[in-house]
Amino acid sequence: MRVGGLWLAGAALFALTPLAAAAQDVAPLADSLEAALTTGPLTPDEVLRSSALTFPAILEAFEREAAARSDQLAADGAFDLLLKGEAYDRLTGTFSGGFAKAEARQPLRPLGAEVFGSYRVSDGRFPIYENINNTNQLGEVKVGALFSLLRDKNIDQRRFGIEDTRLAASQARLDVLLVKLNVQHEALRAYWRWVAAGEEIRVFEELLEIAEARQIGLTREVNEGGRARIALTENEQNLLRRRTLLEEAKRNFTTAANSLGYYLRDSSGGLIVPTRQQLPDTARLAAIPPVATLLATPLGEVIQNRPELQTFKLALERATNKVELKRNDLQPRLDASVELSRDFGAVGDGGPTFDSTDTVVGVTFTVPLQRRQARGALGRAEAELRETELRQRRIADQITTDIANILANLTTALKLGDLADAEVKQASAMVQAERTRFRLGAGEFFLVNAREETAANAQINAIRADLAGRLAEASYNAATMNLPALGLE
Numbered sequence: 001m002r003v004g005g006l007w008l009a010g011a012a013l014f015a016l017t018p019l020a021a022a023a024q025d026v027a028p029l030a031d032s033l034e035a036a037l038t039t040g041p042l043t044p045d046e047v048l049r050s051s052a053l054t055f056p057a058i059l060e061a062f063e064r065e066a067a068a069r070s071d072q073l074a075a076d077g078a079f080d081l082l083l084k085g086e087a088y089d090r091l092t093g094t095f096s097g098g099f100a101k102a103e104a105r106q107p108l109r110p111l112g113a114e115v116f117g118s119y120r121v122s123d124g125r126f127p128i129y130e131n132i133n134n135t136n137q138l139g140e141v142k143v144g145a146l147f148s149l150l151r152d153k154n155i156d157q158r159r160f161g162i163e164d165t166r167l168a169a170s171q172a173r174l175d176v177l178l179v180k181l182n183v184q185h186e187a188l189r190a191y192w193r194w195v196a197a198g199e200e201i202r203v204f205e206e207l208l209e210i211a212e213a214r215q216i217g218l219t220r221e222v223n224e225g226g227r228a229r230i231a232l233t234e235n236e237q238n239l240l241r242r243r244t245l246l247e248e249a250k251r252n253f254t255t256a257a258n259s260l261g262y263y264l265r266d267s268s269g270g271l272i273v274p275t276r277q278q279l280p281d282t283a284r285l286a287a288i289p290p291v292a293t294l295l296a297t298p299l300g301e302v303i304q305n306r307p308e309l310q311t312f313k314l315a316l317e318r319a320t321n322k323v324e325l326k327r328n329d330l331q332p333r334l335d336a337s338v339e340l341s342r343d344f345g346a347v348g349d350g351g352p353t354f355d356s357t358d359t360v361v362g363v364t365f366t367v368p369l370q371r372r373q374a375r376g377a378l379g380r381a382e383a384e385l386r387e388t389e390l391r392q393r394r395i396a397d398q399i400t401t402d403i404a405n406i407l408a409n410l411t412t413a414l415k416l417g418d419l420a421d422a423e424v425k426q427a428s429a430m431v432q433a434e435r436t437r438f439r440l441g442a443g444e445f446f447l448v449n450a451r452e453e454t455a456a457n458a459q460i461n462a463i464r465a466d467l468a469g470r471l472a473e474a475s476y477n478a479a480t481m482n483l484p485a486l487g488l489e
Contacts (some may be wrong), residue, residue: 037264039271041280044191047263048487050272052180052189054265059317061172061179069170072165078158079107089124096124097349099133112148112156117141119458127351134350144339149363151331160325165315175315178307183480184486187263192470193258198279199463204246207456211239211309211449214481289467293409296477303399312392315483319385326378332367403479410472417469420462427455 037050074129082105082424089098099122107114121139148156218232253276262271303309340361368374431451477485 003172010359032214037266037274040278042191042274042278043280044188044285045487047187047191047260048184050265051183051263053260054267054269054489055183055187055263056174056269056386057183061176063367065169065172065176066353068165068169072162073157073170075161078161079109081106081335096132097122097126097133098124099135102274105371108156109159112152114146115144116146117143122348122350123297131350134354135346136348136350136355138343138345140343140354142339142341144337147336148333150334152333155321155328157325160321160421161323164318167318168288171311173178173315174307174311178311180488181307181478181481181486184488185264185474187260188474188477188486189471190256190260190263192467192474194253194256194274195279195282195285196463196467196470197249197256198276199282201246201249201253201276203456203459203463204242204249207452208239208242208246210452211235211242234291234449235378288410288417288466288473291407293413294473294480295407299400299403299480303396303403304481305479305481306399308395308399309392312395315388316385316392319381319388319446323385325376326381329374330371330378332365335364337364339363389455399479403476406475406479409475413465413469415471417465419461420458420465423458424455424462427451427458432453 001012037046084103085101087098087100090096099120101118101120103116103118105114105116119139119141120133120135122133122135126133148416206238217233218235222229222232250271256274257273261271265273266272337360340357341360342357343354413454431454476482
């Protein structure tokens with residue numbers, strides 16, 4: 001039977017505290033964090049701390065781990081020491097015999113063995129068919145052992161259960177890590193979408209403020225007869241379009257804030273929806289590192305340490321153990337036993353035949369002739385093992401492909417971000433030039449509006465390019481288990 005081998009290289013990166021201690025430590029941290037989540041600029045670190053401490057999916061994973069550990073404890077109970085006592089006495093009748101007996105049995109793992117010891121004492125006369133109950137006056141002490149020589153020699157249901165629940169507990173621990181990676185990844189993505197939505201509102205507000213200020217000036221010029229009323233009408237049309245864009249941006253921000261609030265919770269688990277006043281100064285946020293920096297850790301090593309693949313290694317070990325258990329069921333049963341008993345004290349009512357040291361050995365042999373049930377169970381276990389091996393290969397290839405795609409997206413996002421920044425500079429320069437020409441009477445009002453909206457679109461493209469880079473960075477950190485970047489260190 002394959003034993004041990006917890007395969008926790010990935011989980012070792014993130015030590016999990018016992019649940020009772022974790023519950024005591026989390027409460028004060030959540031209370032102090034709640035104040036930070038409702039006042040001042042909201043940072044990605046605060047979001048990650050909140051989701052790691054309070055998000056229900058993570059707490060559910062901890063409870064599943066606790067349940068798996070309880071299953072492990074229950075399986076260990078198959079080898080608990082068993083105490084048994086019995087006694088009876090005749091109150092009336094021809095015979096007066098009665099006895100009391102105490103016995104202890106201890107199952108052992110090697111050879112599926114079991115050792116036992118008992119003490120028995122009797123008094124009075126027994127009928128011939130109960131003669132075996134007689135002992136000397138100080139009773140009888142017996143010790144013995146049972147052994148499995150074929151079936152159940154190397155593995156049985158009890159030993160399989162212990163190893164299977166131990167491996168299941170290790171899988172549950174890896175599941176906690178996997179849930180944390182996924183939750184932190186999604187929390188980061190929600191945060192950057194919220195930041196980007198807030199930045200888009202700022203762009204459209206500035207665009208609308210320009211049109212509103214221009215409307216005041218145009219109204220004055222039209223009233224003074226210096227400009228045709230059509231210019232005022234055209235600007236009113238621009239105002240309506242820009243107000244529409246701003247309302248759509250506000251709707252997107254509200255949606256993004258609600259999505260981010262899903263990961264921000266107070267100490268009682270209630271959602272905290274961030275406000276616009278909590279938006280951070282994007283100039284102070286850390287820049288996206290170059291791709292070369294992210295590739296410092298060899299990807300092959302990272303992929304092998306992914307919790308999904310570590311879980312599959314454990315699943316393969318569990319499946320292999322199950323195959324061995326079913327093969328064990330195909331074997332005939334050959335059990336051996338040995339007993340040593342001795343009576344003490346004066347000879348009792350049973351006579352001198354009980355005053356001796358008895359050593360008894362025995363064997364039993366049984367075999368099912370067709371074994372169809374065992375063969376069917378073995379075939380199923382072998383098929384499940386092959387299925388697990390194939391699934392492991394597929395998931396490994398999928399992780400490799402996903403990381404390659406994330407790197408491609410990140411590389412492209414960084415390049416598009418640089419291009420978008422350059423476009424913003426050029427569009428801003430064109431706006432200034434067109435406004436100057438318009439003030440000097442050489443430009444057209446239509447071109448000024450067009451330049452302004454082109455510049456606004458360039459800013460929106462730059463915001464979305466930066467968002468794409470942030471999302472790709474978050475995905476890469478989650479895929480490569482960059483625990484510090486995900487707030488899990």
